Amino acid sequence: xxxxxxxxxxxxxxxxxxxxxxxxGKDDISLISIQKSFKEAPRYSCYHKKGQKKGxxxxxxxxxxxRSMASSDKKSGPTPAIGPGxxxxxxxxxxxxxxxxxxxxxxxxxxxxxQMNLHACTFALYGHDLSRQIETHHFIQRINQDFLQCAxxxxxxxxxxxxxxxxxxxxxxxxxxxxxxxxxxxxxAYEIKTGLWTLPGMPELLQDPEHKSLTKTYGKxxxxxxxxxxxxxxxxxxxxxxxxxxxxxxRVNPELVKRRDRKYGVSRGDAKESRVEMAEPEWINxxxxxxxQHGKGFAIDVVPVEMKSSGALI
Amino acid sequence: MATSHVDVPGEPxxxxxALLETATGTIQGFQPINNIHQHLCAFHFYAHDxxxxxxxxxxxxxxxxxxxxxxxxxxxxxxxRLIGIEYIVVESLFLTLPDDEKPLWHSHEFEVKGGYLFMxxxxxxxxxxxxxxxxxxxxxVIHFWQDDRGDPxxxxxxxxxxxxxxxxxxxxxxxxDVEKRFGVSFEEQREQRKDLTGPDHGIHPLANxxxxxxxxxxxxxxxxxxxxxxxxxx
Numbered sequence: 001x002x003x004x005x006x007x008x009x010x011x012x013x014x015x016x017x018x019x020x021x022x023x024x025g026k027d028d029i030s031l032i033s034i035q036k037s038f039k040e041a042p043r044y045s046c047y048h049k050k051g052q053k054k055g056x057x058x059x060x061x062x063x064x065x066x067r068s069m070a071s072s073d074k075k076s077g078p079t080p081a082i083g084p085g086x087x088x089x090x091x092x093x094x095x096x097x098x099x100x101x102x103x104x105x106x107x108x109x110x111x112x113x114x115q116m117n118l119h120a121c122t123f124a125l126y127g128h129d130l131s132r133q134i135e136t137h138h139f140i141q142r143i144n145q146d147f148l149q150c151a152x153x154x155x156x157x158x159x160x161x162x163x164x165x166x167x168x169x170x171x172x173x174x175x176x177x178x179x180x181x182x183x184x185x186x187x188x189a190y191e192i193k194t195g196l197w198t199l200p201g202m203p204e205l206l207q208d209p210e211h212k213s214l215t216k217t218y219g220k221x222x223x224x225x226x227x228x229x230x231x232x233x234x235x236x237x238x239x240x241x242x243x244x245x246x247x248x249x250x251r252v253n254p255e256l257v258k259r260r261d262r263k264y265g266v267s268r269g270d271a272k273e274s275r276v277e278m279a280e281p282e283w284i285n286x287x288x289x290x291x292x293q294h295g296k297g298f299a300i301d302v303v304p305v306e307m308k309s310s311g312a313l314i
Numbered sequence: 315m316a317t318s319h320v321d322v323p324g325e326p327x328x329x330x331x332a333l334l335e336t337a338t339g340t341i342q343g344f345q346p347i348n349n350i351h352q353h354l355c356a357f358h359f360y361a362h363d364x365x366x367x368x369x370x371x372x373x374x375x376x377x378x379x380x381x382x383x384x385x386x387x388x389x390x391x392x393x394x395r396l397i398g399i400e401y402i403v404v405e406s407l408f409l410t411l412p413d414d415e416k417p418l419w420h421s422h423e424f425e426v427k428g429g430y431l432f433m434x435x436x437x438x439x440x441x442x443x444x445x446x447x448x449x450x451x452x453x454x455v456i457h458f459w460q461d462d463r464g465d466p467x468x469x470x471x472x473x474x475x476x477x478x479x480x481x482x483x484x485x486x487x488x489x490x491d492v493e494k495r496f497g498v499s500f501e502e503q504r505e506q507r508k509d510l511t512g513p514d515h516g517i518h519p520l521a522n523x524x525x526x527x528x529x530x531x532x533x534x535x536x537x538x539x540x541x542x543x544x545x546x547x548x
Contacts, residue, residue: 088377090378090403090404093376100440104352104353104433105352108433112373112390118335119344128537144327146323147322158346162383172324173467201342210331237472295537296534296536297536298532299535300472301530304529305527307364
């Protein structure tokens with residue numbers, strides 16, 4: 001069986017360089033031949049449906065990872081994995097899959113995920129470009145009085161996409177972190193006090209005690225799926241996210257807030273007013289919200305390296 | 315090992331906080347979490363260091379038939395730490411990824427056929443119905459908490475992870491420990507999964523980091539200045 005050329009979903013993608021194809025009948029061999037020759041650009045042939053060549057004769061080399069895989073950069077070119085409205089590609093879940101899931105649910109304990117008992121809706125900003133802002137839904141589990149772990153989604157519906165993870169620590173814990181680590185974290189006081197952060201479905205009064213303790217916390221939020229830039233699938237390296245602050249470039253676009261408020265029947269303005277008496281932290285560590293003092297954000301790059309192994313096998 | 319980990323620093327949860335969160339737990343909606351229906355156990359290693367291997371408990375939900383998303387914990391217990399995320403897509407969607415994205419994804423064929431990926435508590439026959447599909451998929455795993463090196467907190471930058479692709483990669487002690495704790499035998503599973511097949515077009519040569527290692531690095535970037543568009547500030 002010969003490989004077939006990549007099939008695009010529309011002619012818009014004809015301009016992409018021919019995607020590499022591969023020998024279908026001998027999976028292991030295709031992998032081995034790449035691994036043995038990773039020191040030089042490995043080569044393998046490109047097939048067309050008419051079956052012109054057999055075996056491995058070099059035409060294309062494996063493209064090296066380049067900067068376009070950095071979390072900060074724009075997408076790397078037209079591809080079916082990016083589209084308007086970032087609609088999820090793929091077929092609807094089949095009955096068969098649903099049945100398997102029901103079976104699993106009855107037999108398995110989902111203990112870790114059942115521990116999440118707090119839902120917060122807030123906004124986050126991309127750490128390398130604060131003008132890119134998203135509404136986030138945090139599903140939170142408290143580990144102890146000083147530490148919480150959150151699964152972050154882009155909505156609170158069953159169709160919500162898992163877009164990242166945030167960890168929250170108290171100021172006590174934060175002060176114990178090395179300064180290089182602290183630079184990756186952001187403070188929460190502003191977003192809570194100004195009503196950006198809310199607990200949907202909970203009356204404001206009941207939200208109070210939670211907010212009082214969270215106002216003094218710091219968060220570290222990695223985003224793994226940039227849905228706001230049209231990614232239909234999770235592409236690229238994770239992005240470090242930051243929080244809104246009382247500085248021009250880090251205030252959340254009012255339209256985003258209005259839309260959220262309408263959806264949940266809340267008012268950011270009202271929340272802000274009712275929280276005005278809430279104690280603010282006396283001091284926010286200047287290493288947090290690093291961009292504020294330094295005008296610099298952070299991006300993650302993925303770079304190819306030699307794989308460290310025991311030597312037995314790569 | 316997931317059996318014991320360094321405690322997360324901090325004071326025990328105060329009663330008031332616990333009570334409030336019990337209330338929120340009953341009043342608020344958790345639909346995205348309720349969509350998570352499946353527990354899978356597998357092994358990951360760091361994409362730049364195969365000697366560091368981690369037992370990974372995936373709690374997965376279908377976004378649709380072709381895309382799954384999973385929360386990864388270090389154990390299946392109540393006190394488990396959330397250490398990472400995995401996305402799983404079918405072959406046809408993997409093919410639509412840009413060529414420089416494909417190396418960040420790994421194939422599942424070997425770990426499924428080898429018996430190393432399993433659904434704790436689910437009888438083999440039912441398990442295999444799903445593994446038949448999983449065998450043909452590709453996954454992208456990112457870990458945020460390196461508790462295998464004893465980190466009490468999620469320190470540092472995210473790590474791209476890879477999955478087993480050949481015999482001899484998995485540390486024997488880790489394998490035996492998991493087999494014992496979950497009452498499974500990888501060898502037995504291997505026998506029973508002989509008829510499972512991998513991706514229809516074979517494992518893509520760019521998957522599994524194209525046979526190389528991958529490392530994440532942190533870089534400082536200039537923050538673009540505020541836009542000139544006047545904005546109304548609340």
